[in-house]
Amino acid sequence: xxxxxxxxxxxxxxxxxxxxxxxxxxxxxxxxxxxxxxxxxxxxxxxxxxxxxxxxxxxxxxxxxxxxxxxxxxxxxxxxxxxxxxxxxxxxxxxxxxxxxxxxxxxxxxxxxxxxxxxxxxxxxxxxxxxxxxxxxxxxxxxxxxxxxxxxxxxxxxxxxxxxxxxxxxxxxxxxxxxxxxxxxxxxxxxxxxxxxxxxxxxxxxxxxxxxxxxxxxxxxxxxxxxxxxxxxxxxxxxxxxxxxxxxxxxxxxxxxxxxxxxxxxxxxxxxxxxxxxxxxxxxxxxx
Numbered sequence: 574x575x576x577x578x579x580x581x582x583x584x585x586x587x588x589x590x591x592x593x594x595x596x597x598x599x600x601x602x603x604x605x606x607x608x609x610x611x612x613x614x615x616x617x618x619x620x621x622x623x624x625x626x627x628x629x630x631x632x633x634x635x636x637x638x639x640x641x642x643x644x645x646x647x648x649x650x651x652x653x654x655x656x657x658x659x660x661x662x663x664x665x666x667x668x669x670x671x672x673x674x675x676x677x678x679x680x681x682x683x684x685x686x687x688x689x690x691x692x693x694x695x696x697x698x699x700x701x702x703x704x705x706x707x708x709x710x711x712x713x714x715x716x717x718x719x720x721x722x723x724x725x726x727x728x729x730x731x732x733x734x735x736x737x738x739x740x741x742x743x744x745x746x747x748x749x750x751x752x753x754x755x756x757x758x759x760x761x762x763x764x765x766x767x768x769x770x771x772x773x774x775x776x777x778x779x780x781x782x783x784x785x786x787x788x789x790x791x792x793x794x795x796x797x798x799x800x801x802x803x804x805x806x807x808x809x810x811x812x813x814x815x816x817x818x819x820x821x822x823x824x825x826x827x828x829x830x831x832x833x834x835x836x837x838x839x840x841x842x843x844x845x846x847x848x849x850x851x852x853x854x855x856x857x858x859x860x861x
Contacts (some may be wrong), residue, residue: 582723583716583719583720583723586676586677586680586719586723587680587684587716587719590677590680590681590684615642615643616629616632616640616641616642616643617640617641617643618638618639618640618641619633619638619639619640619641620641623641624641627641627642627643628640628641628642629641629642649690649691649692650686650689650691650692650749650750651691651692651693651694651708651745651747651748651749651750652682652683652686652691652692652693652694652708652749652750652751652752653693653694653695653696653708653741653745653749653750653751653752653773654679654682654683654693654694654695654696654718654752654754655696655698655737655738655741655751655752655753655754656675656679656695656696656697656698656722656754656755657675657698657699657732657734657737657754657755657756658672658697658698658699658703658725658727659698659699659700659727659729659730659731659732660699660730660731660798660802661732661756661758662675662755662756662780664782664785669845670845671756671780671781671782671845674780674843674845674849675722675754675755675780676719676722676723677849678754678778678780678843678849678853679695679718679719679722679752679754680715680718680719680722681850681853682752683715683718683719684715686715686750687710687711687712687714687715690710691710691750692708692709692710693708693709693710693714693715693718694706694707694708694709695718695721695722696737696740696741697721697722697725697727698732698733698734698736698737698740699727699728699729699730699731699732699733700729700731700732700733700736701728701729701733701736702736702737702740703725703727703728703729704721704725705740705744706718706721707744708749730801730802731801732755732758732759733759734753734755734757734759734762734765734766735761735762735764735765737753738753738762738765738766738768738769739765741769741773742765742768742769742772745772745773748772748773748774749773749774750773750774750776751769751773751774751775751776752776752778753775753776753777753778754777754778754780755777755778755779755780756779756780756781756785757777757779757825757826757828757829758785758822758825759825760824760825760828762832763832763835763836766832766833766836766838767835767836769838770836770837770838771837775833775836775838775839776838776839776840776841776856777829777833777838777839777840777841778840778841778842778843778853779826779829779840779841779842779843780843780844780845780849781842781843781844781845782844782845782846783844783845783846785822786819786822787815787818787819787822788807788809788814788815788818788819789809790809790810790815791809792808792809792810793806793807793808793809793810794806794807794809795807826842829842830842839856839860841853841856
């Protein structure tokens with residue numbers, strides 16, 4: 574993909590996702606993820622309905638009329654986007670690949686963060702850490718993140734969520750808002766998630782395609798494993814084969830949902846052909 578084509582794609586995603594973050598997500602994001610506390614801002618004259626506990630008695634005595642203290646949220650937060658760039662994200666049977674939806678979700682969240690003057694960073698991972706962009710503020714920084722999401726080519730096709738979570742814990746010393754975006758078609762990450770969720774506000778966003786839920790009965794099929802690159806013939810006529818596949822799929826989904834819940838982390842699932850906007854807004858509102 575040449576530079577001109579990449580810039581065109583970045584601009585297209587910016588227009589779509591920035592509009593969403595400006596008009597839909599920004600307020601919900603701000604409300605859902607609180608700052609570190611309240612700091613004193615100023616004093617002003619008492620108005621009907623003000624909490625009497627906020628009255629500044631020293632200033633009130635000086636001016637012989639009631640004044641109240643005004644506090645504002647100490648806001649500056651850090652968002653870290655952890656994005657799975659393994660081979661399985663290049664699957665899709667409808668209008669878009671999983672990786673394209675993941676890019677849109679990450680871009681929307683990044684713009685929501687910058688609208689609230691928060692820092693945002695990126696971790697791209699497979700079974701290793703492919704790319705780390707430290708958190709910063711600003712539109713140009715967000716556009717760099719989007720560009721990497723579009724054009725980055727990972728060295729590995731495999732997935733290791735536990736390794737990615739260990740890396741997160743090693744590079745982020747202060748509490749952050751963490752969005753872990755993947756298809757979560759792998760297990761064995763509960764221990765590292767529990768450690769990360771104790772320190773950070775973690776949300777898992779599972780992006781999946783409806784064709785992944787079950788194998789169609791279409792006879793002998795030569796299939797390619799997107800992560801190992803191995804090919805094998807699969808007899809989809811076999812009821813046992815189809816049942817085993819469905820069990821494997823639903824076991825992973827069950828592990829994702831239950832593990833995030835047990836670890837005190839949030840979770841969202843969005844199908845490629847569904848509105849991720851509706852799903853994320855519902856999640857933000859439920860947090861409130």
